[in-house]
Amino acid sequence: MVESRDPGPSLRAAPFGTGVQKVVRLLSARQRSQIGNMATCVRVPARTLVCREGASAHAVFIVETGAAKMFRDLPSGKRRVTAFLFPDDVCGLAQHGQYVDTVQTITPVTLYRIPVATLADIFRRDPELAVHFLCKVTHELRGSLQHTVTVARRDAVGRVTMFLRMLEQNDIRAGSRIWTPMSRSDVASYLGLSLEAVSRALGSLHRSRIIALEGRHEIQIVDRLRFERMAAAL
Amino acid sequence: MVESRDPGPSLRAAPFGTGVQKVVRLLSARQRSQIGNMATCVRVPARTLVCREGASAHAVFIVETGAAKMFRDLPSGKRRVTAFLFPDDVCGLAQHGQYVDTVQTITPVTLYRIPVATLADIFRRDPELAVHFLCKVTHELRGSLQHTVTVARRDAVGRVTMFLRMLEQNDIRAGSRIWTPMSRSDVASYLGLSLEAVSRALGSLHRSRIIALEGRHEIQIVDRLRFERMAAAL
DNA sequence: CGTACCGTTGAGCAGGCTCAACCGCTGTGG
DNA sequence: CCACAGCGGTTGAGCCTGCTCAACGGTACG
Numbered sequence: 001m002v003e004s005r006d007p008g009p010s011l012r013a014a015p016f017g018t019g020v021q022k023v024v025r026l027l028s029a030r031q032r033s034q035i036g037n038m039a040t041c042v043r044v045p046a047r048t049l050v051c052r053e054g055a056s057a058h059a060v061f062i063v064e065t066g067a068a069k070m071f072r073d074l075p076s077g078k079r080r081v082t083a084f085l086f087p088d089d090v091c092g093l094a095q096h097g098q099y100v101d102t103v104q105t106i107t108p109v110t111l112y113r114i115p116v117a118t119l120a121d122i123f124r125r126d127p128e129l130a131v132h133f134l135c136k137v138t139h140e141l142r143g144s145l146q147h148t149v150t151v152a153r154r155d156a157v158g159r160v161t162m163f164l165r166m167l168e169q170n171d172i173r174a175g176s177r178i179w180t181p182m183s184r185s186d187v188a189s190y191l192g193l194s195l196e197a198v199s200r201a202l203g204s205l206h207r208s209r210i211i212a213l214e215g216r217h218e219i220q221i222v223d224r225l226r227f228e229r230m231a232a233a234l
Numbered sequence: 235m236v237e238s239r240d241p242g243p244s245l246r247a248a249p250f251g252t253g254v255q256k257v258v259r260l261l262s263a264r265q266r267s268q269i270g271n272m273a274t275c276v277r278v279p280a281r282t283l284v285c286r287e288g289a290s291a292h293a294v295f296i297v298e299t300g301a302a303k304m305f306r307d308l309p310s311g312k313r314r315v316t317a318f319l320f321p322d323d324v325c326g327l328a329q330h331g332q333y334v335d336t337v338q339t340i341t342p343v344t345l346y347r348i349p350v351a352t353l354a355d356i357f358r359r360d361p362e363l364a365v366h367f368l369c370k371v372t373h374e375l376r377g378s379l380q381h382t383v384t385v386a387r388r389d390a391v392g393r394v395t396m397f398l399r400m401l402e403q404n405d406i407r408a409g410s411r412i413w414t415p416m417s418r419s420d421v422a423s424y425l426g427l428s429l430e431a432v433s434r435a436l437g438s439l440h441r442s443r444i445i446a447l448e449g450r451h452e453i454q455i456v457d458r459l460r461f462e463r464m465a466a467a468l
Numbered sequence: 469c470g471t472a473c474c475g476t477t478g479a480g481c482a483g484g485c486t487c488a489a490c491c492g493c494t495g496t497g498g
Numbered sequence: 499c500c501a502c503a504g505c506g507g508t509t510g511a512g513c514c515t516g517c518t519c520a521a522c523g524g525t526a527c528g
Contacts, residue, residue: 016291016350018331057250072383075466080386082379093372097252100376116250123361130364131357137371138327142334144378145316149306151385152314152426154485156516184475192386194517199476216475216525232309388517390484418507428485433508450507 008032009039009062009112011132012088012172013139023139023172025088026132034129035062038122039112050091050103050111057094059113063087066109067181070101071189081190083144084182086170090136106181143170151192153234159191160201161230164211164219178219205230242266243273243296243346245366246322246406247373257373257406259322260366268363269296272356273346284325284337284345291328293347297321300343301415304335305423315424317378318416320404324370340415377404385426387468393425394435395464398445398453412453439464 010025010032027035041064044050050061053072068085082101085091091103094116123130143166150162168178180187184202188195202219205211210227212220221227244259244266261269275298278284284295287306302319316335319325325337328350357364377400384396402412414421418436422429436453439445444461446454455461 014329016328016331018290021330056252072379074383074468076468078468080383082382093375094250095248095373095376096255097250101379120365123365127358127361127364130361130368131354134364134368134371137368137375139329141327141371141375141378142329144375144382145306145335148316148378148382148385149308149314151382154515183473195475196477196518197516200516203476234308234310234312388483429507430486430509431484434484437508 008036009064009114010088011062011090011136012086013136014142016135016138023169025172026135027129031126031129031132034126035114035122036112038118039114042111042113044105044109044111046105046108048105050105050109051099053099053102055099057092057097057099057116059115060090060092060094060119061103062112062114063089063091064110064112066105066107066111067179068103068105068109069182069186069190070103072101079189080192081186083140083147084167084186084190088172090133090140093137106186147190156191156193156197156201157204158230158233159193160187160198161205161227163187163191164221165227165231168221176220177214178221180217180219242270243298243348244322245296245324245370246320247370248376250369250372257403259406260369261363265360265363265366268360269348269356270346272352273348276345276347278339278343278345280339280342282339284339284343285333287334287336288332291326291331291333291350293349294324294326294353295337296346296348297323297325298344298346300339300341300345301413302337302339302343303416303420303424304337306335313423314426315420317374317381318401318420318424322406324367324374327371340420381424390425390427390431390435391438392464392467393427394421394432395439395461397421397425398455399461399465402455410454411448412455414451414453 008029010027012023013026014023015026050068051057063085065087069081070083070085070091071079071081073079085103092099094100146166150159150166153159153162164178167180171179184198185195188198191198202211202213206213208226210221210223210230212222214220244261246257247260248257249260284302285291297319299321303315304317304319304325305313305315307313319337326333328334380400384393384400387393387396398412401414405413418432419429422432425432436445436447440447442460444455444457444464446456448454
């Protein structure tokens with residue numbers, strides 16, 4: 001671990017203002033402990049549901065460690081992964097008092113569980129904190145827009161490349177390796193590809209010496225220039 | 235116009251809570267006038283830039299009437315429409331003090347221009363209002379997720395159908411006709427299709443007697459059952 | 469040690485993209 | 499008033515890429 005983490009829940013996002021030009025952890029130590037005191041810290045094993053689409057939304061969650069996936073079931077019975085969640089991500093924001101997506105852990109996850117009523121209180125007491133949440137959701141919105149641009153591409157290799165770049169930018173840790181805890185099938189569902197196409201794309205990038213596969217859940221970018229060219233081109 | 239509109243800027247979104255089960259205008263008359271007093275109302279002709287990607291973000295905007303498109307330019311030079319904006323939509327939320335998307339009007343538009351400093355003041359004074367903005371951005375996030383699911387579909391007809399349904403749900407007015415002020419080319423860019431594919435898809439839906447084309451910028455759903463089946467199937 | 473799931477690789481098909489021509493409306497200038 | 503240019507939209511022909519189906523290999527977990 002390159003960066004030391006203060007205790008308590010945090011929110012990772014790019015700020016609105018002109019200050020820092022990167023993705024940072026938003027909350028002050030005081031705000032973290034303030035939320036931390038109102039929240040319950042939960043430890044969830046791998047492959048476990050955190051919340052279910054359509055269920056009554058009594059709480060929102062902030063991921064502290066581990067990785068999870070967010071998905072929704074389509075009327076056809078198919079399943080689409082809408083996002084991957086990493087430390088300092090939020091999930092469980094509701095619509096009409098119901099969760100809109102199901103969240104399932106990939107690795108073991110620790111997360112903070114905050115009742116919505118409590119969160120409303122916190123916002124009333126500390127408007128600054130509400131703005132931080134606004135910033136975080138706006139950040140998620142930008143991520144989703146980027147996701148859409150990615151999925152709109154025709155070529156599988158390009159989509160996978162942009163996906164890897166997204167994972168890399170998302171990770172605050174300075175490591176040169178990209179952590180990919182999710183399965184190929186999850187990636188495929190996220191990118192709107194068949195899992196075979198994902199496999200072929202990764203194989204292609206590997207054969208071209210653009211990436212190196214360090215086991216199944218870590219990827220190293222070998223040729224940064226061609227990697228960026230790949231991600232940029234459409 | 236079926237519904238009477240109170241004066242002042244508003245925000246259209248689905249609330250967090252379990253109350254109303256639909257998309258509504260969020261702000262109270264007091265809050266509307268409160269923002270309205272701090273904002274300048276601007277009238278913009280059709281095909282005009284509201285804000286430009288990368289420019290310094292000094293203000294956010296709330297659309298009052300008309301329609302606009304939001305897009306970003308890709309490194310390749312291509313352009314992707316990321317969203318269409320209608321009355322009570324927000325745009326201009328920044329990242330690192332810069333706009334991330336360009337916004338251009340489609341029809342003549344009236345909008346409220348709110349300096350970011352002013353908005354921050356308003357949030358500090360009225361936390362409830364900050365929560366409403368949070369609700370709106372969350373609503374946008376949901377819309378973007380839905381957009382991604384739409385774009386991830388393989389078939390052009392399905393994508394266009396889901397697009398029309400999105401437009402219909404987006405419109406608060408009770409009218410049975412869907413207003414489509416944007417060009418086929420804009421739709422194509424939004425859906426990640428070629429404009430020919432959009433044209434063919436609409437033609438196909440028309441020949442199947444599922445929709446009726448009332449001029450170029452209005453569409454009527456004729457066969458609701460098959461329309462929903464089309465949108466649901468994947 | 470066995471089994472089931474994840475991942476890879478191959479062959480054939482379908483749907484959407486590209487290129488290209490054509491149509492209709494609009495606005496403009498002679 | 500009409501001719502023409504320009505743009506947005508529709509339609510057609512051929513190609514290309516990713517999907518589907520299928521078989522095989524490897525790894526993690528019981």
